[in-house]
Amino acid sequence: MMPITRDLIVRGARQHGPRTAVVFGDQSMTFTEVDELSSRLAHALIALGVGRGSRVALLVNNSLASVPTDFACVKAGINRVPLNSRLSLDEHSRMLEDTDSAYIVFGPDLADRASDLAERFPDRTFIGLETPSGGMDSLLDQARTMPATIPDVEVEAEDVILTLFTSGTTGTLKAAQHTQSSYAGICRNVLLNLVPVTPDDTMLHAASLIHASGVFVLPFWLRGGKTVILPGFDPSTFMTSITEHRATTINLVPTMIQMLVERPDFTTADISSLKAVIYGASPMPLATIERAMDAWGQHRFLQYYGQTEAPLCIAVLRPEDHTPERLLSCGQPAIDVEIRLLDSKGNEVPQGEPGEIVIRSTSAISGYFNAPELNAETFTDDGWVHTRDIGEFDAEGFLFLKDRASDMIISGGYNVYPREVEDALLTHPSVREVAVVGTADAKWVEAVTAVVVLKEGIAEDDALQAELVAHVGERLASYKKPRRVVFAESVPKTAVGKLNRKALRDSLNDA
Template identity: 65%
Template sequence: MTTTYLELIHRGAMAHGPRTAVVFEDQSLTFDQVQTLSNQLAHTLIEQGVTRGERVAVLLNNGLHSVPVDFALVKCGANRVPLNSRLSLAEHRRMLEETQCNYLVYGADLAERARELSGELPELICHGLGDASSSGIDLLHAAAKASANAPKVEVSDDDVVLTLFTSGTTGTLKAAQHTQASYAGICKNVLLNLIAVEQDDAMLHAASLIHASGVFVLPFWSRGARTVIMRGFDPDQFLQLIEHHAITAINLVPTMLQMLMASPGFASTDIRHLRQVIYGASPMPRPVIDKAMELWGRERFWQYYGQTECPLAVAVLRPEDHKGELLGSCGRPSIDVEIRLVDEQGNDVAPGEPGEIAVRSPSRMLGYFNAPDLNQSMFLDDGWLRTRDIACFDARGFLHIKDRTSDMIITGGYNVYPREIEDVLMAHPAIAECAVVGLKDEKWVESVTAVVALHPGAEVDEQQLISFVASQVASYKKPHRVLFMEQIPKTTVGKLNRKALRDTLNA
């Protein structure tokens, strides 16, 4: 038996009891308090019928109870199914039905959505945190009377503890399953490759804790460090909290970093304690990272490449490699991750040739929930997992991602990778953000189409941008059209939503 998620929770509590573990606005919890509350919540959930392996949906915005609720579900042996609160009622219902959840834990501020879901799914039992619905109880009220001791629930390495819907844009509903062992593997992966957490460290979280940001909680918990949580991302407040809490690490997606740099306080913020600015989730435009490093120093910036299916760091670009053409890469493979580049049949491609990234790691998911055909297509022999990302290795072992297979444009028989064209466009001073998609075309099958949003007050026309791109790439890669929008559509975690854009424009 390997180290489990549950064991790491108990170890952290035992080692760091009186220290501050979680901070939210003007409230905080020590390690002892998180341990006690999560034990009480776990007992309460068990009393309400939640059994080992039970899938329990969680509809909870960032807050003081984010960590205790997650830990409670691990302690009662449940399988957590986080729901992003920004999604629609129809999307939430579909996720609950697809994962066959009978229970929902929700925050008081999301009580109305819980009632809507209860009305549409009469079998769903909804338990609130500071709220009680007709089908469930107020968990916080009931937990106050429950035992403070840890429940005696047996767990095994392959128990599924997390079923997380990916933010992929292929249109296929996919729920990646992580186990007691794989989630512990994720914690080790972060500590081994990305961040050497020290006891007095603090990480500031503004993005939703149900996605990549939340992955950092357990490593910080294990080392006795603080998790500082915001309701949501506000650039000015974010900068203020970096100073106020002596934050040592932050995790950002590119759009968040762009918004921070647009804040008047960016250049003057006291960042003496800030050692790491960690970013990932989507490609970082070169002008953005160049400007950020100029203002905050190259030594602070760390990039990771990973997926929900194999978090967090499949590859890492360290600060010393944030230069020149290496900035176009996502770094070298993590120490505990194996990477192969394969063709459509799963065979290794020739050295130097692009291929689909396949990974094998202790942090790799068990598989997608209730999707045998998808699992068969995504898994190769001996535990290798396809990623649908196309990349190549350079002579020094740095991984350069070309694009996702689902986003690749085939125009006139040639393959065009949108990211390559987007990188060129983002170097134009007038462009704030852009996305490149392939639209249906009778002659070319797909025509390369750029959708751009300009900086306020900037002016540039379609032909100027086409010429700008044509001067830097092969002729067949240049956009046939350039469309102007105020804002590019994004997924709920801030990634460019090429699929939604492509579907809208092809309609």
């Protein structure tokens, strides 16, 4: 039996107690302090009636309390459901409905959103992490009187401890479930394939810890490394923070790297401490990675290919493989991951031919919450996961992504599915027809682009373009808004009358 996530948290605390574990601004906590606070928080949640297996939505941004709160949920056997603060009220509401989360813990900067949700869900319990709410002390205040020892809660390897929403490649909002066992598998995956962390290492986090950045916390914790958390990504602050904290590891999406390379100090900043620049989440423009390597050195860069269903890395492009002929590859299979490429009949394809990427790994999720049909389509009884991505192996085992099995757009590292943007635009009184695709963009990799057919008698102008973008922003997360709106007399269709997104995307990219 392999150790589970709770075991790894306990080990890290015991082995590295007095060392600095977490830094946020001018505040810091040792391993012992994080461990004790997480235990107190776990007891506080239990005292509120949150039992093993309960789903608790976390509406929080990065803070000093981020790691203790996550660890508290693991220790208490609680299934945490992160709510991306960038999403809309309607999207948050749907997440609460879909998971039937009875408890919502919110940060002080998201109190207004919590209040709006409380109006929609008067039967749910809203708990302020750092501030009082509804006549109740903050969770941190309640934790002060609780024991600093780990709660006596029986947990099993297959207990779900994280339900993470992803739109993936199907456009359906899916709740991916990680267990005590699979999340420990992610820790092993990171240590084996990306970063052999030592106590002298420091990782700088600018992205939200609910995204890929957060999976690095446990590996650094287990090996005694330091986690430095920023409130968000600001290129100027990020560059100075690398130097100030002597960061050895950073994890960025391509859009972030693009923003950094455009800074005048990119080539002059002191990055002598930096050993690993890890990137992934969306395709990297060749011009961007070449420019970054020219300035910072090829030896620092690692690319990973992974999915929420199987984090962090399915394949890795190591520094020595960042060569011209391999930069379009996503690397070779991770040490602890099996990969098969299958044709439409489920047979393995010969080397050099494309097929659907199907993987098996200890880091894979246990399935989607309350989605039996989708689970049957995605997971096999013997542990294989259908990614719906199409790939091809070369003779040396490097994996090249050929296409997506759907039309998902990856813009700035975020997944955007065209249908939901189209649905939002179609509620505007001026819109008769619309098609949304991703088009090549130097900054965002893919820009959400809407081709709009207006109703008869409606005049197209710049004001209407801005109005349509704002219309989507009122209904969906900001990153899902179109960055381009193109007016047209019609949109291309297939022979059976369906939107021909490929033809549309090709024509826009060629324009």
